[in-house]
Structure formats: C-alpha cells, structure tokens
Amino acid sequence: MPTGVALRDPRDQLFAAAERLLLRTGPTALTSRAVTAEAGCAKGVLHRYFTDFDDFLAELVLDRIARLDTGSAELRAAAGTGTVADNLAAAMIDLFETVAVAIVGLVIFRDELRIRLRRTTPVGVPLLTEATAMITEYLAAERELGRLPKDIDIDALAPTVIGAAHLLFADRQAEPPSQAAVRRMVRTVLGEAR
Template sequence: MPTGVALRDPREQLFDAAERVLLRDGPSALTSRAVTTEAGCAKGVLHRHFADFDAFLAELVRDRIARLDGQAAALRAAVGTGTVADRLAGVLTELFGSVAVAIVGLVISRDELRARLRASTPTGIPLLTEATAMIADYLAAERAQGRIAADADLDALAPTLVGTAHLHFADRTAPPPEPAAVRRLVAALLGGAA
C-alpha cells in the first residue's frame, strides 16, 4: 500500500470502507486489513486514528447510531401527517435498507465490541435500542395527537415493530421485502392502536 497519501477525512473514509466490506462480505470478513485495503490506505492509518480495531468498530457503530438523529428529527416533524402505518413503514425500510442489518450482526458477533458499547447503550442491542426509542417517541407524539389509541402499550409496540422488521430484513443475501409488504406488516402490528 502506498504511504504518504493524504486522506480527505480518514475516519469517514475508513467507516465507509467498513460498511462496504460488511455489506458485501458480512461481519466475519471485517478485519482491519479488509477495511484498510477497501479504503485504499495503509493499515497504520486505522491505528493512527483508533487505539485498536474494536475501538474503531465501536466508533463506527456510534457514528451510525448518531445518524438516527436526523431520521428522528424528520419523524418528529412528520407527526400528524400521512398515516402512522405509512410513516413507520418508511422509517423501518430506511433503517433496515441501510447498513443497520449488518451492524447488528457485527455487534452480536463480537463480545469485545458489545462490551465497549455498553457505556452508551447499557441494555439491548446497540442501534436497535436507539431505533426502538425513536419509534416509541414518534408513537407517543402521535398518541398526543389522538392518532394512536390512548391505551396503546408503546413500550411493547415499539420493540415489536423494530424486531419484526429486523427479522424481515435480516437476510443480507436476499432482496429486501417490498414496501407494500412492510406496510402490511406495520399495519398488522399496529392493529387497533392506530
């Protein structure tokens, strides 16, 4: 590998390379060598910016969790518009149509990574826990608008929506479910709550 080549944003370039490896080859193929090869840089670049590979992976996951903030803001801004089922189907499709499924597989497969992420996500599976909170907040806002039943159990409904959607998107080698199928799934889970 060439050395001395300036990288525009080494952390983001490495994160993007890790995502490509995850999506193409899965969590078991994600190594520091695979990431730096994919990024087109020397292996030392990764270790110059991160203490070790698990520190890199933890920051990758935290960065992808932080990206939920934009999605959460858009969801809050959409309260009271469209249908709740359509809105949730879109959010879940966007969430799991990205690298999230591969990130969840990565977190599940690496004990040291999970341990490092416990500081920011003390319970649950990082990324899915934050997505569940985002959806629960949206459902609560819709309930305040009268579009979700007052007696709906949001603490059960939000993780059910996220978990069920994850199961439908989990096979990274199969095509994702059709939008209409995701919409039917969400509508069935909402049942009488919407």
C-alpha cells in the same frame, strides 16, 4: 514512498470502507487489514485514529447511532401527517435498507465490541435500542395528537415494530422486502391502533 491514496477525512473513509465490507461479506470477514485495503490506505492509518480495531468498530457503531438523530427528527416531524402505518413503514425502510442490519450482526458477532458499547448502551442491542427509542417517541407524539388510542402500550409496540422489521430485512442474501411488505407488517403490528 507514500502508499495508497490521500485521505480527506480518514475516519469517514474508513467507516465507509467498513460499511461496504459489512454489506458485501458480513461481519466475519471484517478485519483491520480488509478495511484499510478497501479504503485504499496503509493499515497504520486506522491505528493513527483508533487505539485498536474494536475501538474503530465501536466508533463506527456510535457514528451510525448518531445518524439516527436525523431520522428521529424527521419521524417526529411527520407526526400528524399521512398515516401512522405509512410513516412507520418509511422509517423502517430508511433504517434497515442501510447498513443497520449488518451493524447489528457485527455487534452480536464481536464480544469485545459489545463490551465497549455497553458504556453508552447498557441494555439491549446497540442501534436497535436507539431505533426503538425513536419509534417510541414517534408513537407517543401520535398518541398525544389523538391518532392512536390513549391506552396503547407504546413501550411494547415500539420494540415489536423494530423486531419485526429487522426480521424482514435480516436475510442478506435475499432481495430486501418490498415497500408493500413492510407496510403490511407495520399495519399488522399496529392492528386496530393505526
């Protein structure tokens, strides 16, 4: 007798269930049983598509990293429009109001997951490393357009923006920071460069 609900795209449904759990309970309560229960399917479904739970988690993180491509293209397209600070603030809100903070916590929490992700992200924290690259590319475009000083150290500035934004959004129990707070942080980090 069948159990659970029909899954149209099992991988996406399992990923969405894991994200909901991460946002609601954090990485410590994330198990294969919890994910499949949240998705409304049998536990065997997860193992039909993934070799083990850490493989599932690695694919979840890689899927979320791949989604940065859209945000990166939008941010690069914004170069030369609005203000640099407002564009960066919007990008930080788009990035960190999602499940990104919880994903970073998951990567830090699970040693085996970090080991598997080292194959694609050999240094840094997966997702944050790729987000830093996104900001670096945007800042380089703005510098090329003359909206940032030619001598600005974007390789130092980009991770500073990411780190400061991550700290603003890191408290899962508190309300997310306001847009004004994120803009204020970005303007402070940019200093005279904006």
